[in-house]
Amino acid sequence: MTSVAGWAAASTPGAFPPLPRAVAQSFYRRMRAVAPAAVGAIERDRAGDPEHSFADTACGRLAGSLDDAGLRALGMWTHHRCMRFYDDDTRVGRRLIREIAGRPGLGWTVDEVRWMLRESVSAGPAAADRFTLPRAAAAQLPPADRPALGQWPDAEVPRQRRPGQSH
Secondary structure (H helix, E strand, O other), X not given: OOOOOOHHHHHOOOOOOOOOHXXXXXXXXXXXXHHHHHHHHHHHHHHOOOOOOHHHOHHHHHHHHOOHHXXXXXXXXXXXXXXXXXXXXXXXXXXXXXXXXXXOOOOOOHHHHHHHHHHHXXXXXXOOOOOHHHHHHHHOOXXXXXXXXXXXXXXXXXXXXXXXXXX
């Protein structure tokens, strides 16, 4: 698994400092762990009824079965896949990203946010939802660790759910 623009996008200077190779590789390892289940869930949901509530979908059941670290890995993998293969057939993946983005307290790290931002910038403007998950994840970081607002293109930030709200 590589990033949208390859290793160069994850490691070159720019708006976000480059990530050490070991950090990026740890992300890929975590994403590979959830990828088989994610592919299966996305494929089942593509064939299913798009009007089902999220909790009643294969993606919803997968997301509900994961702890916070697993849910972050699922979000990063889905974000990565949607950025690489953005087309009309990413509806299910984009819904999964929006659902994960709406969950508070997942414990996002600065490096995870920086990685997703690099992926989003590399994807370009054709991927309209490219900043949904990194923006929501960045909002969960301590204020001193958040990327500067000037680094963010205009994009909608999903509302965070309060603990106890249904998914």
